[in-house]
Amino acid sequence: MTFLLISDGVLEHSACWLMAEALEQQGLRCITAGPPLQGHQPLTTPAPQLSIDLAQLPAHPLLEQVSAIGLFLQNPDEIPRFIKTYQNLCRAVGRTPAALFSGPLVPLVGDALIQDLSLRLGCDLLLVSGEHQRRQLRSLTFNWPISLRVPPVICTGFWFPQDAPCAPTQKPLLLALIQERIPTHMGAHEHLLRQLNSWARQRPNWTVMLQRDHSWNATTKLMANDEPLADNLLEAAPGQLLPLLGSCTACLTVSSPWSLAAMAWGRIPIIVGDYGIHDEQNTTGFFGCGAMHRLRSIPHLDAVRELPMANQAWLDGNGADITDGPQRLARALSDLALREEP
Amino acid sequence: MTATASQPTLHVLLIADSDSQLLACEALCSAPTALNVHWTFSVIPRDGTPQALLKRLAERGTLRHQSLARLLRDRRLQHFDAIGVFLTGSKINDIRLALQRNRQRPLLFCGFNGVVLDHFIEGVSWRMGYDLICLSGPRDRDALEQLVTGTPFAQQRTVLTGLRRNAPCTDCTPLAERPRRLVFAEQVIMPATSSERARLVRLLSDLARRSPNWDVVIKPRIAPGDATFHDVETHISTTLQQTLGVPPTNLRLDYRPLPVLLKQARLLATLSSTAFFDALDFGCRAIAISDLGLQPNYGGHVYAGSGVWRSLEAIPNLDALDAEGPSPDPRWLEWMGYSQQFSPFALLEALNEQKHRTPEPPPSRIGYPGNAQSSFNQLRLGAEAAIASGDWTSARELLWQATMMRPLHRGVARRHWAVRQANPLIRQIALLMSYRDLK
Numbered sequence: 072m073t074f075l076l077i078s079d080g081v082l083e084h085s086a087c088w089l090m091a092e093a094l095e096q097q098g099l100r101c102i103t104a105g106p107p108l109q110g111h112q113p114l115t116t117p118a119p120q121l122s123i124d125l126a127q128l129p130a131h132p133l134l135e136q137v138s139a140i141g142l143f144l145q146n147p148d149e150i151p152r153f154i155k156t157y158q159n160l161c162r163a164v165g166r167t168p169a170a171l172f173s174g175p176l177v178p179l180v181g182d183a184l185i186q187d188l189s190l191r192l193g194c195d196l197l198l199v200s201g202e203h204q205r206r207q208l209r210s211l212t213f214n215w216p217i218s219l220r221v222p223p224v225i226c227t228g229f230w231f232p233q234d235a236p237c238a239p240t241q242k243p244l245l246l247a248l249i250q251e252r253i254p255t256h257m258g259a260h261e262h263l264l265r266q267l268n269s270w271a272r273q274r275p276n277w278t279v280m281l282q283r284d285h286s287w288n289a290t291t292k293l294m295a296n297d298e299p300l301a302d303n304l305l306e307a308a309p310g311q312l313l314p315l316l317g318s319c320t321a322c323l324t325v326s327s328p329w330s331l332a333a334m335a336w337g338r339i340p341i342i343v344g345d346y347g348i349h350d351e352q353n354t355t356g357f358f359g360c361g362a363m364h365r366l367r368s369i370p371h372l373d374a375v376r377e378l379p380m381a382n383q384a385w386l387d388g389n390g391a392d393i394t395d396g397p398q399r400l401a402r403a404l405s406d407l408a409l410r411e412e413p
Numbered sequence: 414m415t416a417t418a419s420q421p422t423l424h425v426l427l428i429a430d431s432d433s434q435l436l437a438c439e440a441l442c443s444a445p446t447a448l449n450v451h452w453t454f455s456v457i458p459r460d461g462t463p464q465a466l467l468k469r470l471a472e473r474g475t476l477r478h479q480s481l482a483r484l485l486r487d488r489r490l491q492h493f494d495a496i497g498v499f500l501t502g503s504k505i506n507d508i509r510l511a512l513q514r515n516r517q518r519p520l521l522f523c524g525f526n527g528v529v530l531d532h533f534i535e536g537v538s539w540r541m542g543y544d545l546i547c548l549s550g551p552r553d554r555d556a557l558e559q560l561v562t563g564t565p566f567a568q569q570r571t572v573l574t575g576l577r578r579n580a581p582c583t584d585c586t587p588l589a590e591r592p593r594r595l596v597f598a599e600q601v602i603m604p605a606t607s608s609e610r611a612r613l614v615r616l617l618s619d620l621a622r623r624s625p626n627w628d629v630v631i632k633p634r635i636a637p638g639d640a641t642f643h644d645v646e647t648h649i650s651t652t653l654q655q656t657l658g659v660p661p662t663n664l665r666l667d668y669r670p671l672p673v674l675l676k677q678a679r680l681l682a683t684l685s686s687t688a689f690f691d692a693l694d695f696g697c698r699a700i701a702i703s704d705l706g707l708q709p710n711y712g713g714h715v716y717a718g719s720g721v722w723r724s725l726e727a728i729p730n731l732d733a734l735d736a737e738g739p740s741p742d743p744r745w746l747e748w749m750g751y752s753q754q755f756s757p758f759a760l761l762e763a764l765n766e767q768k769h770r771t772p773e774p775p776p777s778r779i780g781y782p783g784n785a786q787s788s789f790n791q792l793r794l795g796a797e798a799a800i801a802s803g804d805w806t807s808a809r810e811l812l813w814q815a816t817m818m819r820p821l822h823r824g825v826a827r828r829h830w831a832v833r834q835a836n837p838l839i840r841q842i843a844l845l846m847s848y849r850d851l852k
Binding site: 180344361365367 | 561781795
């Protein structure tokens with residue numbers, strides 16, 4: 072079996088690279104493909120083996136050589152378009168299309184989960200992170216007619232490495248994962264950064280690192296120039312997300328999915344609860360995580376050490392207890408191939 | 414079931430504002446029960462609340478009109494056995510926080526209005542901590558259990574009250590004797606975009622043309638000028654004119670109450686879940702429109718399992734659909750909560766059983782703040798903490814965010830003005846004048 076893994080964002084590239092490595096260890100061949108990334112990235116990932124624009128990919132001759140295609144795109148709205156183009160091209164030349172598998176990589180719940188599924192219905196196999204997602208999908212698709220063709224669903228766990236790349240530093244480090252569009256309230260972003268600056272100033276023995284979880288431009292600064300910055304408040308250099316997640320004492324975010332890595336690696340998580348549990352803040356998925364705190368409830372950084380770890384049952388339900396994701400994927404694809412043999 | 418003087422008595426207050434919430438209250442107090450229930454309705458005044466509905470409620474119990482602030486200060490609240498809150502989001506939470514301060518207090522319950530098509534997690538997070546949450550059926554219970562399992566909210570009590578809003582229909586004409594009429598029950602935000610609304614009108618018009626011996630009736634959700642919970646950009650009457658110019662003669666608008674129309678129609682087509690289940694109550698066949706695809710925000714994923722998720726475009730004509738006799742899958746109906754076994758009777762029984770117990774305080778554990786005191790209230794409380802410590806930058810920031818969220822809130826606007834004053838004396842006076850106890 073030869074797999075083609077297509078991705079277009081930094082999280083997706085990194086997930087595909089890990090997946091390819093694990094599949095190759097099982098003796099399966101894997102090719103990664105996708106567009107090169109622009110700007111600074113929060114983590115370093117090897118470039119895809121085939122560097123190509125997504126629009127050109129469905130017609131690429133490589134697709135004739137592979138038995139399964141994994142689609143991991145930042146914007147799931149692109150998925151139905153890709154599937155349609157690819158399947159139409161296959162039909163036009165009388166070729167059987169390769170099995171298509173896809174999934175949101177990060178754990179989704181409720182509206183986001185069903186919205187995501189509605190865009191991936193053309194796939195042959197759906198990947199979700201944990202048992203919680205699979206159970207929710209079972210309920211959300213209750214009694215659906217066969218004509219809607221819900222693909223088989225498998226849980227493959229988290230998209231990042233199971234083990235932290237390094238141990239926490241001796242000196243305390245707070246890693247703040249800064250999201251591009253969240254919190255959405257006007258001025259809330261600035262307020263959050265001001266709070267981090269104020270905490271840093273109060274406790275010089277701590278280091279506060281501001282780490283974007285998305286790509287950025289070299290000229291854009293996180294903090295306004297007129298703000299006097301604490302010496303121990305730093306903006307992370309490109310490519311440092313994973314080592315910083317490994318070395319931090321605590322990890323703070325409103326709803327960055329990368330906070331799950333901090334949780335899974337046993338770092339103290341702080342999900343900022345000031346913006347409530349709302350779909351538009353992507354915080355609904357953190358209901359029950361046991362790590363949601365209001366900024367006001369943390370008087371200073373030393374108090375962070377007293378905060379609890381994430382709710383393990385919640386974390387496991389979202390995929391932390393799955394350690395053999397790529398093996399599950401290979402098995403499911405091979406079952407699919409057997410079923411489709413004449 | 415009829416109540417007698419010897420039966421236990423329950424004094425229940427229902428608090429609601431919008432018309433759809435008031436309709437939910439009306440359905441609740443129409444449920445048959447062996448208990449003597451004295452109903453009081455506290456209606457938070459809103460422009461455009463239908464007078465007919467208020468009149469019907471006044472016939473069922475005591476009707477009061479009170480603002481939320483006045484209501485929460487009303488000492489008579491303590492005299493009720495139970496208070497049901499049928500409001501939206503943060504207001505549900507505000508009332509719980511205000512009333513749960515007293516150890517001796519009425520039981521508090523709340524519910525969802527009909528089928529929850531989306532935002533369930535948000536909705537549940539506002540409702541956590543109520544003594545009882547009313548849910549429609551096994552679908553909602555399953556979703557809530559999945560959410561709270563393994564969390565401090567795992568013991569949250571719920572009761573299934575079903576989706577039947579109307580008493581069994583005794584005056585309904587048998588289906589075969591009804592005129593050949595299809596009712597389309599409009600929703601103001603489903604579909605939301607003007608192109609989708611126009612498409613729907615066009616589909617209805619085409620179906621009317623293919624079915625000349627039928628009447629196709631559009632029932633607007635509201636009359637022009639009436640208010641509902643959602644903002645209406647273009648009234649359906651305008652969409653009809655702008656889309657069709659001249660509609661077919663057998664397609665028209667009808668503003669009569671939906672129950673009246675449903676009792677005189679053979680078929681209903683809709684995206685509205687309340688209209689869908691009302692139709693079943695009144696013996697009218699219902700289909701859910703699938704032409705807009707599986708759009709979860711329009712409930713496509715819910716209706717997909719109904720067995721009657723149908724494309725208007727694919728229906729040859731209404732005679733063919735009528736002859737087919739579409740009827741929802743019983744398994745799906747039960748999953749949703751449309752079954753004899755689920756009714757508001759269960760709520761009244763639960764309230765009666767619990768009324769002498771001291772209500773338990775909601776679970777409070779670090780790391781699980783839910784939506785309590787979040788967003789708007791949270792910003793105000795945060796600003797007060799900043800004022801107390803003289804952190805004027807944060808206070809200005811937080812109150813500015815709060816004014817962004819509720820630009821018409823006068824209390825927040827005054828407080829925001831106060832913290833912006835550079836002169837300490839003026840600022841202090843302004844702070845004293847704008848002070849409100851938020852706890």
